[in-house]
Amino acid sequence: KQEVTQIPAALSVPEGENLVLNCSFTDSAIYNLQWFRQDPGKGLTSLLLIQSSQREQTSGRLNASLDKSSGRSTLYIAASQPGDSATYLCAVPFSGGYNKLIFGAGTRLAVHP
Amino acid sequence: EAGVAQSPRYKIIEKRQSVAFWCNPISGHATLYWYQQILGQGPKLLIQFQNNGVVDDSQLPKDRFSAERLKGVDSTLKIQPAKLEDSAVYLCASSLIAYDTGELFFGEGSRLTVL
Numbered sequence: 001k002q003e004v005t006q007i008p009a010a011l012s013v014p015e016g017e018n019l020v021l022n023c024s025f026t027d028s029a030i031y032n033l034q035w036f037r038q039d040p041g042k043g044l045t046s047l048l049l050i051q052s053s054q055r056e057q058t059s060g061r062l063n064a065s066l067d068k069s070s071g072r073s074t075l076y077i078a079a080s081q082p083g084d085s086a087t088y089l090c091a092v093p094f095s096g097g098y099n100k101l102i103f104g105a106g107t108r109l110a111v112h113p
Numbered sequence: 114e115a116g117v118a119q120s121p122r123y124k125i126i127e128k129r130q131s132v133a134f135w136c137n138p139i140s141g142h143a144t145l146y147w148y149q150q151i152l153g154q155g156p157k158l159l160i161q162f163q164n165n166g167v168v169d170d171s172q173l174p175k176d177r178f179s180a181e182r183l184k185g186v187d188s189t190l191k192i193q194p195a196k197l198e199d200s201a202v203y204l205c206a207s208s209l210i211a212y213d214t215g216e217l218f219f220g221e222g223s224r225l226t227v228l
């Protein structure tokens with residue numbers, strides 16, 4: 001049974017720091033991994049989608065890596081800003097599924113000026 | 114391009130009452146999902162539709178939850194009767210097709226409080 005764990009559960013940092021958020025999953029037979037952002041009271045916004053054949057994806061100050069063999073993904077945020085404050089969730093498809101996603105509980109990030 | 118639309122955004126009911134949530138996916142998206150997100154947890158899949166057919170409802174509590182997508186476009190999720198533990202945000206999402214490794218797009222959710 002696929003399980004997704006995110007560490008840390010919460011993070012508070014000063015503006016300008018480089019951050020690493022971690023995601024681990026138990027079943028390495030995944031088609032892709034997605035990172036989402038969720039602002040308070042809002043839905044989820046897709047940040048990065050990494051296909052199983054890829055090792056990493058980049059979008060602006062965000063870089064996500066995927067190591068299927070070890071069951072891990074990392075979201076790197078460069079030069080953090082207060083506007084980055086949100087909850088970051090990673091998700092992988094159910095075993096044998098495609099877009100039926102299993103989510104981690106998220107990392108709640110607060111970036112203070 | 115319009116995103117996934119959901120209503121109502123907020124609903125407060127008493128236990129044993131019923132409630133319904135509506136979702137309109139992105140135009141052209143054949144696959145629609147309902148997720149339940151309890152405070153402090155990640156979203157959990159309740160049901161997946163491909164056009165107007167159910168692909169997976171294995172995690173839907175069928176004694177009280179029902180969902181339909183009659184014309185293969187918008188969808189309704191109903192809870193009857195509601196329990197305290199149903200307090201959560203109900204998120205609707207859509208994607209082009211089910212058997213695809215593309216992105217999932219989410220609506221802003223419907224927050225349910227059961228008193």
